[in-house]
Amino acid sequence: MNHPRHIKDLLYEQVARIGKAASSPKRLELIELLCQGEKSVETLAREAAISMKLASAHLRELRAAHLVETEKQGKYVIYRIANRDVADFWVTIRSLAEDRLVELRMVIEQMVSHPRELAPQDRDSLVRMARKGDAVVLDVRPADEFLAAHLPFARSIPLDELKQRLSELPRGKTVVAYCRGPYCLMARDAVELLRKKGYDALRLPEGVAEWGLAPVR
Amino acid sequence: MNHPRHIKDLLYEQVARIGKAASSPKRLELIELLCQGEKSVETLAREAAISMKLASAHLRELRAAHLVETEKQGKYVIYRIANRDVADFWVTIRSLAEDRLVELRMVIEQMVSHPRELAPQDRDSLVRMARKGDAVVLDVRPADEFLAAHLPFARSIPLDELKQRLSELPRGKTVVAYCRGPYCLMARDAVELLRKKGYDALRLPEGVAEWGLAPVR
DNA sequence: AGATTAGTCTAACGGTTGTTAGATTGTCAA
DNA sequence: TTGACAATCTAACAACCGTTAGACTAATCT
Numbered sequence: 244m245n246h247p248r249h250i251k252d253l254l255y256e257q258v259a260r261i262g263k264a265a266s267s268p269k270r271l272e273l274i275e276l277l278c279q280g281e282k283s284v285e286t287l288a289r290e291a292a293i294s295m296k297l298a299s300a301h302l303r304e305l306r307a308a309h310l311v312e313t314e315k316q317g318k319y320v321i322y323r324i325a326n327r328d329v330a331d332f333w334v335t336i337r338s339l340a341e342d343r344l345v346e347l348r349m350v351i352e353q354m355v356s357h358p359r360e361l362a363p364q365d366r367d368s369l370v371r372m373a374r375k376g377d378a379v380v381l382d383v384r385p386a387d388e389f390l391a392a393h394l395p396f397a398r399s400i401p402l403d404e405l406k407q408r409l410s411e412l413p414r415g416k417t418v419v420a421y422c423r424g425p426y427c428l429m430a431r432d433a434v435e436l437l438r439k440k441g442y443d444a445l446r447l448p449e450g451v452a453e454w455g456l457a458p459v460r
Numbered sequence: 461m462n463h464p465r466h467i468k469d470l471l472y473e474q475v476a477r478i479g480k481a482a483s484s485p486k487r488l489e490l491i492e493l494l495c496q497g498e499k500s501v502e503t504l505a506r507e508a509a510i511s512m513k514l515a516s517a518h519l520r521e522l523r524a525a526h527l528v529e530t531e532k533q534g535k536y537v538i539y540r541i542a543n544r545d546v547a548d549f550w551v552t553i554r555s556l557a558e559d560r561l562v563e564l565r566m567v568i569e570q571m572v573s574h575p576r577e578l579a580p581q582d583r584d585s586l587v588r589m590a591r592k593g594d595a596v597v598l599d600v601r602p603a604d605e606f607l608a609a610h611l612p613f614a615r616s617i618p619l620d621e622l623k624q625r626l627s628e629l630p631r632g633k634t635v636v637a638y639c640r641g642p643y644c645l646m647a648r649d650a651v652e653l654l655r656k657k658g659y660d661a662l663r664l665p666e667g668v669a670e671w672g673l674a675p676v677r
Numbered sequence: 678a679g680a681t682t683a684g685t686c687t688a689a690c691g692g693t694t695g696t697t698a699g700a701t702t703g704t705c706a707a
Numbered sequence: 708t709t710g711a712c713a714a715t716c717t718a719a720c721a722a723c724c725g726t727t728a729g730a731c732t733a734a735t736c737t
Binding site (some may be wrong): 247248249252256257258263265266269271310326328329331336337338343344345347350351352428 | 509527549
């Protein structure tokens with residue numbers, strides 16, 4: 244053996260940089276937000292409910308790990324995910340966590356415990372129904388995120404406009420609402436509202452990241 | 461909104477537990493070792509070149525994140541990976557790191573810079589050749605790891621026995637040597653030795669974890 | 678030009694983590 | 708019983724990290 248120990252240490256150290264980037268709850272939340280589309284620091288801070296200073300510091304870390312990229316647009320600095328693989332990584336680590344951590348499953352259950360039911364998981368059949376017009380796939384995220392990427396055949400009505408724009412939705416058809424993913428509560432609220440108004444509404448707990456559609460560049 | 465912030469914080473906090481577990485180089489190395497097969501603390505400490513106390517402390521963390529499980533066998537405590545998904549996670553985070561971090565790619569190049577060439581990547585054709593006997597797939601890891609899981613049609617000659625057991629390898633056939641994965645140097649050394657002895661030898665930089673064959677239970 | 682806004686950099690704090698040493702538990706072997 | 712060994716627990720230190728506040732830069736608006 245030559246100096247293998249030293250080299251090995253370097254290798255694992257580098258991989259650990261990715262782990263470190265993923266070891267903070269706020270940074271994970273920022274990654275998930277960026278999977279919806281590029282955003283300014285201000286927007287990210289607001290949507291993650293943290294100060295801009297803290298957001299800036301965390302984004303700095305993420306950039307050091309080359310997981311996100313920046314572009315200056317006038318007064319604003321726009322952050323985006325560096326790569327589609329980053330979105331896949333977020334989905335992977337999250338589902339590993341759900342698989343391994345009982346505590347996490349408990350929180351999820353409690354979150355959806357006032358239960359609107361879940362949509363059927365089966366992607367192909369959902370797309371088929373949407374294509375034929377048998378179901379309406381409804382994207383309740385902010386309009387710019389819909390623009391950046393959305394599920395096939397989805398139409399966009401942001402959650403805060405839903406009440407006013409109910410008439411755009413055909414009665415008698417199943418409405419499948421989705422948002423940023425399983426940890427986002429917008430689709431849940433949308434389903435609640437729709438059901439109150441007499442619609443047949445389901446929540447799809449997946450979003451663009453889970454479907455492998457996260458926007459890059 | 462009810463108390464969504466509080467709940468969301470809990471969710472990301474849980475996922476971050478997995479990230480934390482993956483944020484230490486030593487812990488990643490331990491995970492990789494455990495992907496080869498179950499091992500005692502002592503063995504893990506020796507192979508990761510750390511003290512038993514430190515190994516124990518890191519394994520404690522991994523167990524707290526439910527990534528590994530333990531079983532007491534007499535004097536020894538045997539650790540194993542909790543789930544095949546853990547091995548997949550290790551492969552995922554490592555390839556994301558290789559994709560994103562230039563520094564990591566540089567270390568890898570320098571590691572293989574005295575270059576024995578790499579094997580053809582293509583798994584199906586490798587298996588086909590091995591089945592027909594056109595190539596010998598050689599597992600140079602310790603015998604117990606071969607026993608726990610190995611590539612299809614592989615035969616086992618641990619690196620430290622290779623010199624004595626050269627006669628077992630047929631001349632004139634290509635020998636494809638593999639070990640624990642791309643960060644392991646045993647296959648590299650084996651190829652070096654074999655070439656000196658006149659064999660046509662290649663290194664396959666993948667191991668059982670990369671092939672989705674990591675042993676569980 | 679002056680005021681405003683978005684964002685970063687620096688410094689500082691308290692809490693957490695990696696590492697080591699020392700004492701302790703449990704198991705096997707003489 | 709005694710000794711040896713595997714492994715964990717506890718305590719302690721230094722290094723690191725998350726968070727906040729204050730000063731600073733750069734672009735925009737009036």
